[in-house]
Structures are given as C-alpha cells and as structure tokens.
Amino acid sequence: MKKFLLWMLILSLTLSLCSCSKYFNSFIALGLVRNQTSHSCNASFFSLNGQLVFKLKKSGTGTEGDISYSIQVDEGELYLYYDIYGTKEELAHVTAGETLTSSGGYVEGEHTVYIIIEAPQKTKGKISVELNHNTSNTDS
Numbered sequence: 001m002k003k004f005l006l007w008m009l010i011l012s013l014t015l016s017l018c019s020c021s022k023y024f025n026s027f028i029a030l031g032l033v034r035n036q037t038s039h040s041c042n043a044s045f046f047s048l049n050g051q052l053v054f055k056l057k058k059s060g061t062g063t064e065g066d067i068s069y070s071i072q073v074d075e076g077e078l079y080l081y082y083d084i085y086g087t088k089e090e091l092a093h094v095t096a097g098e099t100l101t102s103s104g105g106y107v108e109g110e111h112t113v114y115i116i117i118e119a120p121q122k123t124k125g126k127i128s129v130e131l132n133h134n135t136s137n138t139d140s
Contacts, residue, residue, distance in 0.1 A: 076123030
C-alpha cells in the first residue's frame with residue numbers, strides 16, 4: 001500500500017510540474033543556438049524542424065506595447081505566432097531567401113506571452129523577438 005501511495009504521489013507531482021504550459025517544445029534541430037531574457041528571445045539554427053517555444057513576460061503592470069521581430073530564412077519556411085490571452089495568433093510567415101523585420105501584436109504588462117516558432121520542414125535561419133513598450137501617450 002505504501003508503494004502504491006508513493007507511486008501516486010510521484011505521478012501527481014510529475015503531472016503537475018509538466019502541465020504548467022499550454023505549448024511544448026517539439027523539434028529536431030542541428031546547430032541550434034538560443035537565448036532568452038524575460039522580455040526577449042532569439043534563435044539561430046542550421047536545421048530546425050518542428051515547434052520551438054519561448055515563454056516571455058512583459059514587465060510593468062498597466063504597460064502595453066507590441067512585439068518586434070526580425071526573421072531571416074535561408075532555406076525552408078518559418079511561421080511566427082504569439083499567444084497572450086489563450087489564442088494563438090500568427091505574426092509572420094517567411095520563406096526561403098526572405099528577411100523580415102517588423103512589429104505587431106498587442107501585449108500588456110505582467111502577462112505571459114508565448115512566442116511559438118514553427119518550421120514545418122527543415123529550415124535554416126535565425127529569429128529575434130522582443131516585447132516593446134509603447135512610448136506614445138494617446139490620453140488627453
């Protein structure tokens with residue numbers, strides 16, 4: 001009986017620790033170098049196939065902003081998504097030979113932002129993403 005209870009405890013702890021996120025890394029990569037801070041992430045890869053996820057958090061309660069990103073794809077194709085309120089939204093789709101630097105999306109302070117990078121086939125390239133603060137004040 002004690003063994004059974006111990007196994008149940010281990011199983012419940014494992015499930016509670018592993019089920020904290022909605023998105024999971026699921027990729028095969030060669031030459032993957034990635035870096036992450038609380039509000040930015042970047043990755044470069046010789047070959048990436050699958051889903052790479054970063055979990056960022058915008059600091060500052062009540063602050064708002066957008067997501068700036070820079071993507072270069074040498075081979076293959078890459079999709080960039082973000083999720084802040086439980087809905088995965090596409091930011092960009094870049095194919096072989098293209099480079100894109102842009103911004104979009106909407107993020108609020110103290111919210112977790114999932115950055116989801118998907119490569120449906122072997123892809124070579126690099127990506128950089130940063131959560132920005134809006135500096136303009138539109139209130140009168």
